Amino acid sequence: MKIELASNNYCDIILKDEKKRDILLILPGGGYAYTSEREAMPVANTFMTLDIHAAIFYYRETKLLYPQIMDEAIELIKKLKALPQIKDIIVIGFSAGGHYASLMLTQLSDHFKKGLLIYPVISTLPEFAHIDSYEQLLGKKFDAKDIEKVSADHQIKENMPPIFLMHSIDDSTVPVENSIDLMQALKDKGCYVEAHFYPTGGHGISIVTEEVCQDQEHIKEFMEKYGYIASWVDLAKSFIKRDIS
Numbered sequence: 001m002k003i004e005l006a007s008n009n010y011c012d013i014i015l016k017d018e019k020k021r022d023i024l025l026i027l028p029g030g031g032y033a034y035t036s037e038r039e040a041m042p043v044a045n046t047f048m049t050l051d052i053h054a055a056i057f058y059y060r061e062t063k064l065l066y067p068q069i070m071d072e073a074i075e076l077i078k079k080l081k082a083l084p085q086i087k088d089i090i091v092i093g094f095s096a097g098g099h100y101a102s103l104m105l106t107q108l109s110d111h112f113k114k115g116l117l118i119y120p121v122i123s124t125l126p127e128f129a130h131i132d133s134y135e136q137l138l139g140k141k142f143d144a145k146d147i148e149k150v151s152a153d154h155q156i157k158e159n160m161p162p163i164f165l166m167h168s169i170d171d172s173t174v175p176v177e178n179s180i181d182l183m184q185a186l187k188d189k190g191c192y193v194e195a196h197f198y199p200t201g202g203h204g205i206s207i208v209t210e211e212v213c214q215d216q217e218h219i220k221e222f223m224e225k226y227g228y229i230a231s232w233v234d235l236a237k238s239f240i241k242r243d244i245s
Contacts, residue, residue: 003055003079007062011076014044014054015085022088022113023053023080024240029095029119029204032136034060036204038212039094039118046207047092050237053085059100066103066137066150073104077111088113090240095174095204096121096133102152102182109160114244116164116236119171119203122178124151130174153185162192164239166232168201194239201229208233 001013013023024047028039035058044054057076064072080086090113093101098120105115121130124147138146148154163186167179176197186193206212208230213222 003076005072005075005079007064007068007072009057009059009061009064009072011058011080012056013083014048014056016048016051016053018085020085020087021051021053022090023055023086024048025080025089025091026054026056027059027091027093027097027101028056029093029097030060031130032060032063032096032099032133035097036094036206038204038206038214039097042207042209042211043092043094046209046233047237047240050240052090052240055080059097063136065139066146069100069137070103070107073100073108077108081111090114090116092116092118092236093120094118094206096130096136098122099133099137099150099152103150105161105163106152106155106157109157112161114162114164114240116166116239117179117182118166118232119168119174119205120165120178120182121174122153122182123175124148125177125181128175128177128181130178153182156182156185156189156191158189158191160186160189160191162239162244163194164236165193165195166198166236167195168198168203168205168229170200171203173203192244194235196232196235198229198232201226205229
């Protein structure tokens with residue numbers, strides 16, 4: 001099933017069955033330039049072992065800027081909630097997809113049950129910001145006023161949905177401070193936050209299986225070096241299943 005949006009972006013819906021269930025809305029990374037396939041269907045297949053549906057949002061077929069992406073998020077949410085099989089929405093975002101998810105969770109918080117942000121782009125501080133993502137989102141001539149509007153860590157409210165964070169400490173593309181700063185902002189507002197930091201892994205490690213290894217000639221080496229980080233998936237599944245009141 002596919003939800004077509006006005007911009008020609010779209011969302012693929014993968015139903016577990018016809019029962020009314022929660023749905024995991026997946027926002028792959030890609031620096032707001034594209035949506036990574038490594039953080040799309042492999043993620044859906046992994047998390048659908050839970051009793052949930054999944055949806056993959058291909059939000060960069062047409063590269064909308066902010067704030068138009070928020071209008072599109074509202075359009076998608078309305079169409080998802082209109083489906084008889086959908087109960088509550090849980091959003092998971094990777095890298096720039098994590099940034100988009102963080103904007104949804106802060107600006108449209110009432111529509112989400114929980115949020116998972118995996119090595120997310122969050123910080124707008126020059127030393128930690130992923131500038132390429134912000135140029136794709138705001139245009140190359142953005143200024144301080146523009147970037148403040150998309151600083152999710154400055155928009156945390158007390159009624160935020162529960163948040164799960166995962167990041168590698170050695171991430172040189174999107175530094176771990178992106179997640180640390182968000183964790184602190186959530187803590188300061190008394191929000192529920194669970195965070196897992198791994199010493200190695202770099203950026204874009206996805207679910208850490210052979211399927212998502214970027215260098216297919218060195219799968220064995222990849223799994224020996226980083227396979228332990230796959231534990232985040234089980235932790236995330238536990239977070240999704242947990243009754244958090």
